[in-house]
Amino acid sequence: MPFSLRFSDGRDMNTHRLTKTDLLAQQAGSKRGLPVSHILMESGQVSSRVMLGALAEAERLKKPLDHVIAAEAIVSRESVLEAQAQHFGALALRRDVHPPSAEMATLLSASFCLEKGVYPWMRLGDTLVLATSRPDSFAETLNELPPGLGPVMMALTLEADIHAEIAAQHGAALARQAETWVPAEASCRDLSRSTGQTRLFSFIAAAICLTLLAWQPVLFFAGALILAVISLSLSQALKVAAFFALPKHRPAPEAKLPKDPPTVSILVPLFKEQEIARSLVTRLSRLTYPKSLLDIVLVLEEDDETTQATLAQTRLPPWIRVISVPPGEVTTKPRALNYAFRFTSGDIIGIYDAEDAPAPDQIDKVVDHFARASPKVGCVQGILDFYNPRANWLSRCFAVEYASWFRILLPGVARLGFAVPLGGTTVFFRRPVLEEVCGWDAHNVTEDADLGLRLARHGYRTELIQTVTREEANNRFWPWIRQRSRWLKGYGITWWVHTRNPRKLLQDMGAWKFFGVQLMFLCTLIQFTFAPVLWTFWLILFGLPHPLEGMMTYQQALALTAIFLSAEGITVLIGFAALSRSPHRSLIPWVPTMFAYFPLGTIAAYKAISETVTKPFYWDKTEHGHSHPDDPGADLTHH
Template sequence: MRDAAPSGLPSTHTPAPHGGDQALARTLLNDEGLPADRVLPLLETARSTGQPLADLVLAAQAVPEAALARAHARLTGWTVIDPTMDRPDARLIDRIGAARCLADGVLPWRSIGGVTFVAVAHPRRFDTLLPMLEAGLGPVRPLLATEGDIERALLALRGKALDRAARTSVAPAESCRDWGGLRLWSVLTGLAAALLASLILFPLALLWLATAWAIATLALATMLRAAAAFAALRRQPPDPPPPAIARLPVVSVMVALYHEADIAPRLVRRLGRIDYPSDLLDILLVVEEDDHVTRAALRRAQLPATMRVIVVPDGGLKTKPRALNHALAACRGSLVGIYDAEDAPAPDQITRVVERFHARPERVACLQGVLDFYNPHTNWLSRCFTIDYAMWFRIILPGMERLGLAIPLGGTTVFFRRHILEQLGAWDAHNVTEDADLGMRLARHGYRTEVIASTTMEEANCRTIPWIRQRSRWLKGYMMTYAVHMRRPRQLLHQLGWRKFLGFQIFFATTLSQFLLAPVLWSFWAVPLGLPHPVAGQLPPALQLATFTVFLSTEAVLLAVGVMALRLTPNRINPLWVPMLHLYFPLGALASYKAAWELVTRPFWWDKTHHGLFDPAEPAPPGQT
């Protein structure tokens, strides 16, 4: 390295000029020749909203990035560089952390004469980041580069390393990333051969076995649903007043976006309603490097100061958990939450989450919010989906929590203590139901999840084929999660204890079995229709009565829980829609066969659900549950 700064580089740091928006506006008008009718309205917006004029100019595409960099250079006297042509020293990036550099839009460039030169896109950003930069790099001096050049340079130098870290954050023993290979195919080939032989040699015995298992798991599922309903609806003593919070924490919220060009502006408006103090709210919009459509939409959306875009380096694996793992390193908060692209959370939700975490011991590592829909009346499928979600989030999940069972998380409106999330390796990037998997890993390591009575409204998937595709992804993830955690059953039992272990077995075994073996149970409709049935007609009277009791109890519990759940949701749906679930659940059987096939052929493929199709109007802010 040279001992002196080359010509054109500053030898001392001159702070960015204060009140720079007006000076920047004059420079854009006089030196870049922008018309006044384009600059002055943006300057007025900057004054009224507090957003930097530079951000507004770029969002409005009023000037190219290079021209804005030249304007900043005229005001500050700093040098503009192109790091894509004059490559930075990657070792300096590692001292700050590539993820942090990417999140803050800062690029350590070269170390010359004991001083590190650091490029930023906006002068104000350098002053804000100066303490962090000096802590990691020692004496620093500023340079200017466009945001696009900084991002491209960082991804070119450290994109592969960032991708690898996001894919392998979970311990191998608790990850599904090694799923597949010759061993799996050998096992599946053996099972397929045994099943085919049984069908040929012992078809009736196989049918008897499938029927017995289907009825047994149906009985267990009914008992779990009934027990959860009793626990959830049992009156609880009121919580004591929460202790006063001396200092509110910073809360980071991540939203993974992929091909969401139409929903991005609405997302910005909905999350903008959150009433937590803006200086303590850190919203990360996480987007893939090659998703140019969504990135362009976010640039046009004029993001407020609480929101920033995090670019995920390109990689062969395109899953939500991989993107979240990457963005987690860029979070600034001690609490971390997840929303989906179409979510409209209650305005006071973050405040209530902070209060609940403050009132609970460290062992409560996760809070799961309640999900509901803002388009429940679109068609019959949206009504059934609403009833399904109402039963799950308002009765089954709270009941499982009160029964002391491990909770499979939802993929949105879920909040964590960040240090515990990082301790567990965050999300398994290869699991397409990363939320359920993380819920089990939290329980395995001795942590608890609680359901918080705050609602997020989202869009019901109300088209048949997309619904099947979405549900198949969830069921594929359930299959994968069960297989991963059952690699060492004794260790799982030791970690969970008998109660949670049995709950884990019942939940996953009944959920998957009921969908996969649904046709076996449907066949019993032949009996009341007077048609012959190869099993029912051979059962002794006592077993016939027991089977009839299981079927009747299942219907009664399903109807009762469905009606009770509807009373707890703000959506006004006639209870007579509850019996329509008999036409709704068969779609899940189709989804389960798709899931089983993909578990073998495409285990890590993320079947993307598209949103924004049935949302013509902005939903009203949700109330409390």
């Protein structure tokens, strides 16, 4: 059937006039209908013992044999293509040898071709040669073709060739779609386009602040102090509540794959990565999930010559491929993810960063969790940790902060029923859910936190699982400031996007989650911005005059002192608890030094404020590869 001709309305043609095609079919006719396994064994490319193992694996995973053979690198994809062509008695087309006809590009939409794995290659007479990389599902694809195409004949090609042609013909349009996939009302892309109303509001707010500062500095300072103390108190209350909401710490159960395990597509955005690409491939190769069900996509910017040159010298296994993103209005990670997502077909979509070293059984645990979870669980977040925590003081403090966030606060926040602001890596989604919420906001520099809120607004939950990804701690002063300023800028933009229509946010989330958004985002921003107001109370300890001296009673000063000391105590206790749940117990003596670490965030906050005004969509990239694992096997330890 696959070689027979068929009209797009389903009628078969019993006769045809394709002399060249008939000749090719006759040449392959001696092996037409012969199983691909037999063809490969007869040609001497695969031994019977290896083929028997591949057949068993294909049956276990419910995957086509040719897919398993290619993914496991038993033979090349080109050899599989030739064997399939002989089996089906069909044309085998390669883009570099027989380029598709340019006028065919508009016959089918790019989205249809990507979804079905087909491309309208050429016409032979009146017949459309439709190339496919999935011959086993070609019959179903025929039934979904639009009318008016005339008779259709199947040919075979590689999925890589289909993707390359779609990128060449439709890449610019797909890139524009990637920038605007999230609807305007849910995106921050209009942030740089101020209206008369917003300009008036900003002018009035600035005028009030300057007036108070000039004529009533004490009143201005008192107001700032009230905001700082309230945000500090609420933030510490959240930490305590999250700690007590934590489930009892138990060892993670062994993952069990479902009977029909899904394909998992992992997107790994890379940008100007010279040092990290080779080690990334090595670390991803440790994943134990069946390689025939794993589709890892390295996502590059088209003009990123640095990473392209690095990957050109790196041998990639067949289950890792590269997609280049055409240039556009912005150059951001979420835009690249949106574009690359269109070229994937996994039932589960995951994200890794360039420097990541995931636990070998991580994908198994993710698949197992999704199989057992409610359909309303749209996302799974893993734990992030560092493989270089002992590099210097900054990396030690960063490790304590990450342990507190991923091992105490985020699990507690999820148990409290708040929306979970996602991390940028080791995060996995059900494909239909990601499509429903329209992917990532291409203009938001903390696209992960924003996506976590949009998932919650659509009624989906994020759950955290006990699987760890190691990455490189950013342990140089100015790069740390730059990274943190991007995070805080994104937090501010995300809060603004979701709260600019508070009534709609309240309607979507409910009162409890609405309160959680203000608690996690607004309090964090106020705390970092107004921290210098709290620092002024060190003046009293040194016997220096304070702006509020004479206005506070002794009891009020004691109350403020109690709040400050309790906040520091809570931070220390949370740090101790977090490290006790991690492999970094040796860092416990460094927890009290965190009081000197968090002020760096205030420096980053003021950088973030200036960038929000001048260049809100600027992506201040974090450079990787400057700090190696503390020990040779540090990136293999996963607790």
